Amino acid sequence: MNSDRQRPRRMRSSYSSLTAHGEPWVWLTGGALALAIMMITGLLAFIAIRGASTFWPVPLELVELADGRRALGEVSEKEEAEAATAAVTGRSARRLVRTANFEVSGKHYEWFDDAAIAEVSRPEWATALERLEGGRFHGFPVRLLHGDEVIAVGPEETWKAFEREHPAVRRRWREVMRIDRHDRGRLQRDLRAARLAVVQAGLDAGTAAANSASVSAAQAAAAATEQEVIARVNGRSAELDAQTAALRRQNEGWGLEVETADGIKKILPLEGIVRAWQPNRLSTAGKLGVYAGRWQEFLTDDPREANSAGGVFPAIWGTVSMTLIMALLVAPFGVLAALYLREYASRGPVTTAVRIAINNLAGVPSIVYGAFGLGFFCYALGGSIDELFFRASLVADKQPTFGTGGLLWASLTLALLTLPVVIVATEEALSAVPNSMREGSYACGAGKWQTIRRIVLPRALPGIMTGLILAMARGAGEVAPLMLVGVKKLALDLPIDGTFPFVHPEREFMHLAYLIYDVGFQSPNSQAAKPMVFTITFLLVAIIALLNVAAIWLRSRLKRRYVSQQF
Amino acid sequence: MNIQAEPTAPRGGQPETVTATDRLQAVAAGRDVPSEVHPEVLEATPVLEIDRFNLWYGGKQALHGITMPIPNNKVTALIGPSGCGKSTLLRSVNRLNDLVQSVRITGDMRLNGDSIYDPRMDVIELRKRMGMVFQKPNPFPMSIYENVVYALRIDGENNRAALDEVCELSLRGAALWDEVKDRLHDSAIGLSGGQQQRLCIARAIAAEPEVLLLDEPCSALDPIATGKVEDLIQELRGRYSVLIVTHNMQQASRTSDYTAFMYLGRLIEYGTTSGIFTKPILRETEAYVTGRFG
Numbered sequence: 001m002n003s004d005r006q007r008p009r010r011m012r013s014s015y016s017s018l019t020a021h022g023e024p025w026v027w028l029t030g031g032a033l034a035l036a037i038m039m040i041t042g043l044l045a046f047i048a049i050r051g052a053s054t055f056w057p058v059p060l061e062l063v064e065l066a067d068g069r070r071a072l073g074e075v076s077e078k079e080e081a082e083a084a085t086a087a088v089t090g091r092s093a094r095r096l097v098r099t100a101n102f103e104v105s106g107k108h109y110e111w112f113d114d115a116a117i118a119e120v121s122r123p124e125w126a127t128a129l130e131r132l133e134g135g136r137f138h139g140f141p142v143r144l145l146h147g148d149e150v151i152a153v154g155p156e157e158t159w160k161a162f163e164r165e166h167p168a169v170r171r172r173w174r175e176v177m178r179i180d181r182h183d184r185g186r187l188q189r190d191l192r193a194a195r196l197a198v199v200q201a202g203l204d205a206g207t208a209a210a211n212s213a214s215v216s217a218a219q220a221a222a223a224a225t226e227q228e229v230i231a232r233v234n235g236r237s238a239e240l241d242a243q244t245a246a247l248r249r250q251n252e253g254w255g256l257e258v259e260t261a262d263g264i265k266k267i268l269p270l271e272g273i274v275r276a277w278q279p280n281r282l283s284t285a286g287k288l289g290v291y292a293g294r295w296q297e298f299l300t301d302d303p304r305e306a307n308s309a310g311g312v313f314p315a316i317w318g319t320v321s322m323t324l325i326m327a328l329l330v331a332p333f334g335v336l337a338a339l340y341l342r343e344y345a346s347r348g349p350v351t352t353a354v355r356i357a358i359n360n361l362a363g364v365p366s367i368v369y370g371a372f373g374l375g376f377f378c379y380a381l382g383g384s385i386d387e388l389f390f391r392a393s394l395v396a397d398k399q400p401t402f403g404t405g406g407l408l409w410a411s412l413t414l415a416l417l418t419l420p421v422v423i424v425a426t427e428e429a430l431s432a433v434p435n436s437m438r439e440g441s442y443a444c445g446a447g448k449w450q451t452i453r454r455i456v457l458p459r460a461l462p463g464i465m466t467g468l469i470l471a472m473a474r475g476a477g478e479v480a481p482l483m484l485v486g487v488k489k490l491a492l493d494l495p496i497d498g499t500f501p502f503v504h505p506e507r508e509f510m511h512l513a514y515l516i517y518d519v520g521f522q523s524p525n526s527q528a529a530k531p532m533v534f535t536i537t538f539l540l541v542a543i544i545a546l547l548n549v550a551a552i553w554l555r556s557r558l559k560r561r562y563v564s565q566q567f
Numbered sequence: 568m569n570i571q572a573e574p575t576a577p578r579g580g581q582p583e584t585v586t587a588t589d590r591l592q593a594v595a596a597g598r599d600v601p602s603e604v605h606p607e608v609l610e611a612t613p614v615l616e617i618d619r620f621n622l623w624y625g626g627k628q629a630l631h632g633i634t635m636p637i638p639n640n641k642v643t644a645l646i647g648p649s650g651c652g653k654s655t656l657l658r659s660v661n662r663l664n665d666l667v668q669s670v671r672i673t674g675d676m677r678l679n680g681d682s683i684y685d686p687r688m689d690v691i692e693l694r695k696r697m698g699m700v701f702q703k704p705n706p707f708p709m710s711i712y713e714n715v716v717y718a719l720r721i722d723g724e725n726n727r728a729a730l731d732e733v734c735e736l737s738l739r740g741a742a743l744w745d746e747v748k749d750r751l752h753d754s755a756i757g758l759s760g761g762q763q764q765r766l767c768i769a770r771a772i773a774a775e776p777e778v779l780l781l782d783e784p785c786s787a788l789d790p791i792a793t794g795k796v797e798d799l800i801q802e803l804r805g806r807y808s809v810l811i812v813t814h815n816m817q818q819a820s821r822t823s824d825y826t827a828f829m830y831l832g833r834l835i836e837y838g839t840t841s842g843i844f845t846k847p848i849l850r851e852t853e854a855y856v857t858g859r860f861g
């Protein structure tokens with residue numbers, strides 16, 4: 001074309017070439033991503049490092065002050081002196097030492113000014129003792145006693161003897177606890193069931209006056225059964241009493257005499273000592289052993305001392321079971337609702353309005369869901385269930401069964417909370433199913449539901465799973481609504497256990513996210529609880545990550561099966 | 568049928584004044600133009616009769632008075648420039664257009680004598696009597712085996728032996744058996760494009776359809792896969808009644824017995840493939856099939 005050839009070539013301005021090349025955009029977008037990744041990994045790394053280091057045995061330092069006082073403990077924080085403020089405040093560098101021995105000193109932790117410290121050392125026999133009650137004890141082993149008998153004297157002998165005797169004592173103590181909690185708990189439940197049966201028979205008699213003869217027979221039968229149960233329980237109780245008494249007698253008298261840094265001697269009963277270690281003597285392998293042991297206790301035991309020590313097993317159990325039940329509840333509801341919206345409802349203003357409403361529902365503060373759950377699920381729904389099926393407990397014990405917070409109601413509340421996420425994700429997944437697949441199915445003579453069930457749903461499944469993953473991640477980390485509908489500070493009876501009917505959806509439960517709040521902000525010994533908070537957070541993040549990884553793995557399997565990578 | 572009443576221009580000799588695009592210009596101007604139907608077409612026994620069929624998408628008419636019989640056990644090709652309504656016509660045969668909300672029709676079609684647009688006709692049952700293959704391969708998200716027996720499964724057939732037999736027969740019929748017999752229970756998604764399309768053909772013939780509808784089955788395939796599918800259509804010839812839409816003149820001339828030329832929603836000329844390609848009645852048709860227009 002002639003005219004083109006004659007026109008002079010337009011020079012590209014450097015500005016247009018810059019935007020065309022897109023360098024600034026690469027930097028801007030890449031920078032934003034890098035910043036986001038840095039913040040997230042930074043937070044996670046912080047949690048992971050703090051959480052994972054809690055249980056590592058730290059050396060015990062003997063701090064000798066200029067005024068002659070002595071203290072033994074772990075240095076948990078050091079503060080450098082700031083030249084500018086030191087002159088004004090007169091404060092030099094100082095360190096926070098976990099001195100433990102609360103019953104002796106009235107303190108768990110103490111600050112020491114470096115200026116006042118004469119000497120710091122790590123004595124070989126310094127021992128840290130974790131106890132069932134009263135917190136940590138730091139000191140030096142003096143003697144091991146059994147009643148009036150002295151088993152060992154001197155730190156080395158005493159420590160050896162302690163390591164020999166302690167496991168058996170602990171084993172007996174655990175057996176006693178098991179009998180008390182488990183066997184006696186079961187007897188108590190049997191007793192209560194029999195008593196409530198009598199009350200129920202009485203209630204039936206009151207309501208069904210027409211056939212009073214047979215009803216009173218039922219009452220008599222219930223009363224007779226109760227007598228039987230009482231007799232059986234009493235017999236069994238006596239047996240258990242004998243067992244526990246024997247075990248307790250065996251444990252009695254075992255004590256470890258410990259001398260604190262200040263020279264005060266105390267005899268600690270052996271069965272009250274959970275764990276003892278001598279960090280200054282431990283090899284790396286030994287430290288690893290203590291570390292693993294403390295993690296194991298943390299993961300598998302019940303909490304002690306207002307949740308600031310011991311394990312968090314009930315909370316792990318509660319978190320996982322609640323999240324799974326929530327997912328099981330929200331999946332069918334969300335998918336069905338989305339199916340209706342996308343596949344059946346005709347497009348129009350009403351459908352659009354419903355869709356917008358659902359999207360907005362995701363923005364309602366979660367505490368509102370909690371209040372709704374409490375009012376509707378616990379009081380209205382649970383109250384009616386109690387009226388219908390658990391009157392006896394209501395009348396005799398003034399105790400609601402379903403009419404209060406519990407695992408089921410909490411799961412339902414969270415299912416409601418996460419419903420919008422699932423609906424939106426499912427709708428998106430459904431609309432991403434190519435129409436050609438639906439047409440192919442119709443052309444084969446399939447009906448609408450057949451097409452949905454056999455073609456659309458399988459194909460949309462990975463997308464639906466994405467919605468569920470998001471819902472689970474959101475639900476597992478939620479605290480506010482749970483406080484209203486069934487999460488408790490302490491609930492050792494698990495919602496799923498070995499007693500009939502094995503699943504107890506009405507029971508209150510513990511939850512890791514609530515535990516973080518409880519341990520971190522409600523604990524009387526907040527300094528000691530701080531590392532626990534990090535560990536629990538670490539665990540919660542790990543559990544959510546684990547659930548997500550499992551779901552993502554499942555999704556990728558489904559994807560490989562159902563979604564084509566064209567050609 | 569009113570086709571027979573249409574005046575037929577003498578073959579070959581057209582008046583000097585009529586240019587190749589006269590009729591097409593008339594069509595474009597919205598005037599009614601009669602279809603030229605060769606008498607050979609009318610002699611064959613039809614499996615499907617399209618009778619004065621009109622279709623509107625909302626206010627826009629996409630098919631204008633289509634009247635054409637589709638001969639039994641023959642391959643009939645639909646050609647014409649894109650947007651002329653070939654797919655629409657095909658999708659009207661198995662009433663897939665029912666799924667489009669704005670569609671309105673008049674006229675009728677008959678499948679072996681049964682009125683397709685009879686209000687009492689059960690669409691689901693009707694579709695079971697036909698098979699359809701689409702432009703883009705659309706294997707279902709399930710195993711190769713389940714893809715093939717899909718039509719039987721939704722009919723409630725669960726007898727393993729019966730399903731196995733149908734699966735093998737259909738896959739052999741679609742010339743795919745040897746390639747997939749060792750991985751019948753693998754996902755169909757893993758097949759190549761050409762294999763996927765042949766799988767779709769196997770799926771379409773599994774239920775012994777009375778008519779097989781193919782909508783540009785090769786347009787998304789590479790030349791080798793296209794060759795295989797064309798060979799397959801050759802093999803289906805004589806056993807199935809096939810209505811195939813194609814963009815490719817060579818394909819139409821190679822694979823079909825009859826060819827219909829459509830333009831802007833109208834049937835322009837319809838005859839045996841050799842008739843249409845070697846001695847068409849209309850210059851317009853000749854221009855189109857020789858590639859001088861379209």
Ligand SMILES: Nc1ncnc2c1ncn2[C@@H]1O[C@H](COP(=O)(O)OP(=O)(O)O)[C@@H](O)[C@H]1O
Nearest residue numbers: 624629647648649650651652653654655656667
């Ligand atoms: N779902 C639809 N809604 C509205 N118009 C449509 C729809 N499908 C096709 N059309 C129109 O109908 C005409 C015929 O289309 P189609 O049958 O797909 O042509 P072809 O297959 O011959 O290329 C085109 O003008 C197209 O725009």
Ligand SMILES: [Mg+2]
Nearest residue numbers: 653654655783
């Ligand atoms: Mg088309």
